[in-house]
Amino acid sequence: MTDNQTFERPPAVPIEYAGRWIAWNESQTKIVAAGETLPQVREAARQAGESEPVFAKAPRANVRFVGGR
Amino acid sequence: MFALWADDEVPVSRISRHAVGRFPDGVLLRPEVPLRIIGPDGAETLLALVDTGADATVLPKWTQEAIGAAIDETQPSIISGIAGQELEVVPGNVELMLEQAGQVFRWTTRVDFAADEGLVDAAAILGHAGCLRYFRPSFDGYDRELELVPTPDFPATVTTSK
Numbered sequence: 001m002t003d004n005q006t007f008e009r010p011p012a013v014p015i016e017y018a019g020r021w022i023a024w025n026e027s028q029t030k031i032v033a034a035g036e037t038l039p040q041v042r043e044a045a046r047q048a049g050e051s052e053p054v055f056a057k058a059p060r061a062n063v064r065f066v067g068g069r
Numbered sequence: 070m071f072a073l074w075a076d077d078e079v080p081v082s083r084i085s086r087h088a089v090g091r092f093p094d095g096v097l098l099r100p101e102v103p104l105r106i107i108g109p110d111g112a113e114t115l116l117a118l119v120d121t122g123a124d125a126t127v128l129p130k131w132t133q134e135a136i137g138a139a140i141d142e143t144q145p146s147i148i149s150g151i152a153g154q155e156l157e158v159v160p161g162n163v164e165l166m167l168e169q170a171g172q173v174f175r176w177t178t179r180v181d182f183a184a185d186e187g188l189v190d191a192a193a194i195l196g197h198a199g200c201l202r203y204f205r206p207s208f209d210g211y212d213r214e215l216e217l218v219p220t221p222d223f224p225a226t227v228t229t230s231k
């Protein structure tokens with residue numbers, strides 16, 4: 001890491017979101033929506049007032065990911 | 070122009086954190102970066118898993134539809150996970166953008182789109198084709214950091230963010 005590089009470490013995704021699609025706010029400091037599908041989460045984020053959500057898939061809580069879906 | 074980066078590397082860094090029950094401290098760290106996916110009809114941002122073992126860059130089909138990216142449904146192919154699970158994907162053309170430390174890396178490339186439900190544990194995968202062939206990834210487990218430094222054959226220019 002270069003010395004002039006700074007970034008905020010994101011908060012941990014709570015375990016209750018495991019396995020779900022989530023939407024962060026634009027600055028990725030807060031989860032603004034969650035759901036079972038991307039379209040659901042997109043709509044929920046819009047309704048929450050977030051115009052530039054950052055989508056993510058929270059990994060399942062009891063499954064370790066090793067190369068591939 | 071690219072040679073300057075060897076002395077002034079600009080990393081793209083983010084390690085996502087997930088609360089889980091299977092690690093001693095209850096937290097799973099994942100090398101994910103905010104990836105902007107741009108098409109003729111718009112753009113969406115996803116946290117994409119940087120996977121140096123992945124041959125391809127795989128994005129959810131919903132993003133292709135949302136941004137109006139051109140795809141070639143006559144050229145489907147199969148991707149496979151470590152246990153041999155197979156998932157059909159179709160190729161498409163998009164612009165990808167990574168931004169960090171005041172610099173923007175934006176390039177046009179071919180990626181694979183998979184059904185959203187096929188992406189079970191990650192929103193998107195950044196593999197060699199389409200992405201990592203243009204970067205030098207560095208994973209620092211001690212400091213919990215990831216760096217992606219563009220290589221000389223990065224297929225676009227780097228600009229300064231506003």
